Amino acid sequence: MSIHVIGVVALVLVFVVGTLRPVNIGALALIATFFIGTLVADESVKELLAGFPADLFVLLVGVTYLFGLAATNGTIEWLIDRAVGLLGDRPVLVPWLIFAFSAVPTTAGALGPAGVAMLAPLCLRLGERYGIDRRMAALMVMHGSCLGNFSPLNGLAVIVRQALERDGLSVSASALFFGNAAYNIGLAVVIYLMFGGRKLWRERRTLVAAARDDDASAEGGGGTGGGGLAVREAVRTRLRVDQSITLAVIVAVAVGALVFNLEIGFLALIAAALLHAVFPERCAKADRQIVWSVVLLICGVVTLVGAMQRWGTVDVIGNGIAGIGAPLLTGYLLCLVAAFTSAFASSAGLLGVLIPLAVPFLLQGEIGVAAMTIALAISATVVDSTPFSSVGALTLANAPEEERPTVFRTMFAWGIGMAVTAPVLTWLIFLLPSALRS
Numbered sequence: 497m498s499i500h501v502i503g504v505v506a507l508v509l510v511f512v513v514g515t516l517r518p519v520n521i522g523a524l525a526l527i528a529t530f531f532i533g534t535l536v537a538d539e540s541v542k543e544l545l546a547g548f549p550a551d552l553f554v555l556l557v558g559v560t561y562l563f564g565l566a567a568t569n570g571t572i573e574w575l576i577d578r579a580v581g582l583l584g585d586r587p588v589l590v591p592w593l594i595f596a597f598s599a600v601p602t603t604a605g606a607l608g609p610a611g612v613a614m615l616a617p618l619c620l621r622l623g624e625r626y627g628i629d630r631r632m633a634a635l636m637v638m639h640g641s642c643l644g645n646f647s648p649l650n651g652l653a654v655i656v657r658q659a660l661e662r663d664g665l666s667v668s669a670s671a672l673f674f675g676n677a678a679y680n681i682g683l684a685v686v687i688y689l690m691f692g693g694r695k696l697w698r699e700r701r702t703l704v705a706a707a708r709d710d711d712a713s714a715e716g717g718g719g720t721g722g723g724g725l726a727v728r729e730a731v732r733t734r735l736r737v738d739q740s741i742t743l744a745v746i747v748a749v750a751v752g753a754l755v756f757n758l759e760i761g762f763l764a765l766i767a768a769a770l771l772h773a774v775f776p777e778r779c780a781k782a783d784r785q786i787v788w789s790v791v792l793l794i795c796g797v798v799t800l801v802g803a804m805q806r807w808g809t810v811d812v813i814g815n816g817i818a819g820i821g822a823p824l825l826t827g828y829l830l831c832l833v834a835a836f837t838s839a840f841a842s843s844a845g846l847l848g849v850l851i852p853l854a855v856p857f858l859l860q861g862e863i864g865v866a867a868m869t870i871a872l873a874i875s876a877t878v879v880d881s882t883p884f885s886s887v888g889a890l891t892l893a894n895a896p897e898e899e900r901p902t903v904f905r906t907m908f909a910w911g912i913g914m915a916v917t918a919p920v921l922t923w924l925i926f927l928l929p930s931a932l933r934s
Contacts, residue, residue, distance in 0.1 A: 500809040522796025529800045547802020556791050558765030560893045563617040564785020569778040571742040576621045587626040588696045594619045598640025605649035608641045609886035610753045610760050616894045631906040632691035634891045638881040643680040645877050646672045659851040667869045675870040738775040787893040794889040801840040823862040827927045831875040831919035839879040867930035871922035878918050882911025
């Protein structure tokens with residue numbers, strides 16, 4: 497049996513067993529990598545671990561450590577209190593503000609993981625304070641980040657344009673950006689409607705009245721009220737010294753990552769370790785906030801998928817599709833491969849591989865370059881909402897432990913939904929009209 501078939505079957509079995517039994521999927525993926533690598537691919541342990549995502553490991557550990565520390569000493573709650581004071585009693589708008597905030601870093605040029613690493617902890621806590629469904633908040637963070645992926649300033653757009661230019665092709669920067677942005681805005685509308693937006697809209701007056709009752713109760717010395725939405729303006733407490741320094745350090749990490757393009761995982765890890773050393777009492781047990789179960793889950797799956805890429809499984813499938821000869825079918829299948837592979841691997845790396853595979857039939861002129869490029873770009877990046885991408889892993893890691901299984905299941909189901917629907921919808925929206933015009 498081909499190693500490619502064995503790898504795909506093993507990946508499916510890992511998810512089936514990990515879903516039906518209480519075993520971490522990442523652990524199963526590492527076991528599968530070991531057995532296939534040593535028994536079938538004849539690799540050494542060092543070789544089969546070549547796909548272990550060390551950068552993602554450091555990113556997850558560093559960011560969850562830093563923000564776990566900020567939560568432990570009360571800095572996160574102070575920030576959320578200030579945000580609540582500014583937003584007041586407008587819970588209907590909160591999901592859209594989360595979406596818009598999350599789009600800013602990537603549109604300005606930051607890669608998705610860097611922006612989400614800084615914003616996910618704040619956005620999810622803000623959603624919690626307003627009673628927003630945690631699943632909605634998580635998906636809004638991820639697709640807000642996806643909106644800016646192909647901004648002319650973003651590295652993903654540069655990768656796409658360079659891959660095309662090597663073969664004498666080009667795509668409009670504005671078409672690539674706005675095509676992807678419009679698709680993610682449409683998804684945000686679906687998310688809003690599916691995960692409680694209509695209820696927020698229907699009950700907006702009730703929620704506002706409850707919040708005002710809480711305010712009146714608090715001001716009159718009657719406590720915090722009974723069960724109203726917690727959106728009243730927070731009591732203005734002053735920052736302690738350790739909180740002020742924590743806030744300054746978080747800003748410094750954000751600037752270093754987003755402006756100077758420094759490695760955010762190591763920045764966050766260094767910052768967290770220093771803060772923990774300087775303020776041990778205020779940051780007690782902050783290192784326990786590192787979400788090791790998520791780290792194992794993500795790193796294990798990415799290691800298996802990386803091994804499959806090293807064994808040539810993705811190339812075999814891609815080359816087989818590229819040789820079909822029917823442009824519309826080829827375009828759809830390439831988008832399908834982009835979506836399902838990128839759900840467990842690097843979107844940037846995959847785009848650099850698949851766009852050259854699409855070049856031979858793009859040169860035939862039966863499908864427009866812009867249409868195929870936008871379809872591939874969307875298919876390869878909207879699946880970042882799976883928990884196995886860097887963006888998804890960071891978002892999942894910031895969900896409360898008791899809600900993490902529910903958020904994981906939603907992200908996984910939504911991500912698979914994206915992998916199934918994105919190739920179909922982009923085929924209908926971009927590829928088919930382009931072929932009909934040719």
